[in-house]
Amino acid sequence: MPEVPIVMPQLGESIAEATIVKINVAIGDVIEAEQDLIEVETNKATMSVPTLCGGIIKDLCLEEGVSYAVGSVLGVIDVTDEEIQRTGVSTVQQDQVEDQSHAPESDGESEDDEEANLHFKTEGGGYFEPKAVEPNVQGLPVPMGNKGAHYISPRMRARMNELGLQAADISAVNGSGAGGRVTVADLEKFLDYISAWPSSAASPMRLAVADAMRRSWSRPLATVARPIVMDALLAHRSAQVPKPGLTLYVLRAFALALAEHPEAAGYLIGGRIVHPRAFDIGLAVQVADGVMVPVVRNVDTKSVKELSNDYAELVELARGRRLTEEHTRGGIATVTNFGTFGLTWGTPIPLPNETLILGISAGVKKPVWSDQVGAFIPVMEAELNLTFDHRVIDGGDAGRVLNRVAELLESPENL
Structure with a gap:
């Protein structure tokens, strides 16, 4: 039958x-x-x-x-x-x-x-073997996802290990095997094809960043953004002696916002969400051929002025590549100021062990309508960009955190 x-x-x-x-x-x-x-x-x-x-x-x-x-x-x-x-x-x-x-x-x-x-x-x-057919409204069988370009055979895996290659490294290789999978012959042909191209050895720092980003991108990440008016913040900063770094204000505002919404900084492990036990925030520091992320401890309990010494010391250690494991572990989120490079928008990627990263762009003068004056007035405006693990929080939760950060930055006296 x-x-x-x-x-x-x-x-x-x-x-x-x-x-x-x-x-x-x-x-x-x-x-x-x-x-x-x-x-x-x-x-x-x-x-x-x-x-x-x-x-x-x-x-x-x-x-x-x-x-x-x-x-x-x-x-x-x-x-x-x-x-x-x-x-x-x-x-x-x-x-x-x-x-x-x-x-x-x-x-x-x-x-x-x-x-x-x-x-x-x-x-x-x-x-x-289940037949691979296109799904329809009746719910017919669909591909099981065990063959195809993403499948790596034991022989292929062994050759990749010999060459020090990751799965992402062969994404540019066209596969001729069953279901479009990449064979060893395909890989060797591709390597021969690019052998005469100019190349340089990747530094250990670059390889470390690449590994972290590969692991980070295994999650569904999303980014939300909104502008903030910087005039009050810049005026407050100018009145301080010495002037604190602009990133310090963002760091402090981010920690306070997360302290009010700790669920946003949770980390998904299996069927559980692990919540932060302290609001230790990482600080992205650009170094030669990479980025280092020292962690500032208990940011929610210290004022911007109190954070200045910790901030300055960690930045100096990072630029000198003298950070220890104690300086870099345990962060629950990161702040990155890509505005220092003149960038006006970005989608930063959180570290694999973190759910969130907050970026701030360069300030730009823009005309904004003022009801009090009855005319357009020039203001300094910057973008805040928050990238998050969509498995842990949704856009609404991310938006609430971002709006709270903006509210605090526009009232810097509270920081």
């Missing part, structure tokens, strides 16, 4: 997996088309998953409380030929024939084996 796979469907454009909440059928049950087989929960909703055809449940491979990726095979249904014709569903046997007819020729590598493909074994001993 023909077999039809039960597959975790595409339940939404951004849904990659779903958790089984309830299993409504058992092996041997007779089911009808459109009958609800399971109930699943995604990060957006709880919903039922129906079958596309009637038949008898032959095998199940799922558990309640366990999450399965979209495209995962959850079981098998025995279906009559008449039901196949009526519903038009694809059978295991049809998938196998079609996969074999479209299988690319071997490139001589041993990676298209059991490790490169996920198969499901039925009670009858047969094997099949």
Whole structure:
């Protein structure tokens, strides 16, 4: 009797997996088309998953409380030929024939084996691989994501390790393997192609920054921004002896805003969000061929004037590359003043161990309407840019933090 796979469907454009909440059928049950087989929960909703055809449940491979990726095979249904014709569903046997007819020729590598493909074994001993098709409103199977350009075989991984390459380093290589994956031959051809190009060795500092940014970008990051009027802040700074650095004001305002909204600085670890135990804020300092980030401790408990000595000492140590682990660990967020380079907008990237980074741009004179004067008046305006881990907070939470920072900077006497 023909077999039809039960597959975790595409339940939404951004849904990659779903958790089984309830299993409504058992092996041997007779089911009808459109009958609800399971109930699943995604990060957006709880919903039922129906079958596309009637038949008898032959095998199940799922558990309640366990999450399965979209495209995962959850079981098998025995279906009559008449039901196949009526519903038009694809059978295991049809998938196998079609996969074999479209299988690319071997490139001589041993990676298209059991490790490169996920198969499901039925009670009858047969094997099949879920068919990769475009999702539609009926929730047909979708690619499981185990083959393709992003899959790296053991042989390829070994060659990359020999060359000191990361996955991101081969993103420019066109793959000729199954599903578009990059083979060792593709990599060697690319390396030969660029061998005559001008190049220079990356410094340890550059490599450290590259590694941190690779790890940071594994998360979904987003940036929000808003302008602030700098006139009151600049006037307050000019009245101080000695003048504190502009970044100090931003550092202090950021710490106070986070102290009021500590959930925004939480860090996601598995199923838990770890909240800050102290408001220690990192300070991005540009050095030769990279950036160093010393951490200023307990920023929320000290005034701008009290922070000046700590700030000056850490900047000097950073520029002299004399920072120790004690100087750089434990920060919950970072401030970067890219306005010192004349930049008026940016999207800074937080460190891998932090959820937030706040950037401030260069000030620009702009005309702003004044109701008191009844005319446009020139003001100094700068942009604040807050990049955040979207898994931990949403745009509204980030906006509240950013608005509070702006409010404090526009009233510098409170800092």
